[in-house]
Amino acid sequence: MNRLKELRLERGLTLKYMELGTGISFTTLSKYENNIQQPKLATRELLANYFDVDPEYLVGWSDIKRKNVQ
Numbered sequence: 001m002n003r004l005k006e007l008r009l010e011r012g013l014t015l016k017y018m019e020l021g022t023g024i025s026f027t028t029l030s031k032y033e034n035n036i037q038q039p040k041l042a043t044r045e046l047l048a049n050y051f052d053v054d055p056e057y058l059v060g061w062s063d064i065k066r067k068n069v070q
Helices: 002-010 015-022 026-033 041-051
Strands: none
Touching (some): 002 026, 015 026, 015 041
16 A cells, blocks of 8 residues: 555655544554555545545555546
């Protein structure tokens, strides 16, 4: 899940700050970023919403951050 780290760094966020904003522990976020653990679907959606991107972009299935921007 390299895009998670990419999005976090683009926004200048720390894992601790993300923990506070998402409710996902620092340790778990680190595991996601280092491909030690994969998030469940609901967690992917939560993270995608947090970064305002499509879940497909977050997991690397698409290069388009937001498909249906209105």
